[in-house]
Amino acid sequence: MALDPTDVRKIAELARLEISDSELTIYTHSLAQILDLVGQMNVVDTTGISPMAHPSDSPLRLRQDLVTEQDHREGFQKIAPATESGLYLVPKVIE
Template sequence: MSLDSSDVEKIAHLARLAIAPEQTERYAADLSNILDLVAQMDAVDTTDVEPMAHPLHMAQRLRADAPSEPNQRERFQANAPLAEAGLYLVPKVIE
């Protein structure tokens, strides 16, 4: 797909981008190259390809879920204006 300067100006207007007039030809060529690449990728048959969440078959290493600090809830809630049963009480916002 080939874009011209008027297409780039329309896109720039819609995206609220300020593009210098002398740069529109370069942007038109760059955007045309990107659209050509997308068209090439769209032409590839992917019917037997299983969707992937990530391109690499790797498992994420997770650390052990162990507490690293002591529970200080009582100390923090002592400074709160209102607290009850381990919860902070706040004014009602939505009626």
């Protein structure tokens, strides 16, 4: 599977990662190697096989739509990088 540095830049952007030029060389090489490994899957014909998403094929369990959690806002926000008046602070996104 051919993968060039432009592809890797695009993948990094999709993954919200910033990679330097020197890292770009390393990742282009190793990602291509991994895709080669993964390409071995193609020796098996899987036409018509139903995909297995999960080991337990049973449907997910449902529960009553009831409030079961207590309010933990204070505890959760104590470990946040930046908060104010009960809100998480991030850089301005709306002008």
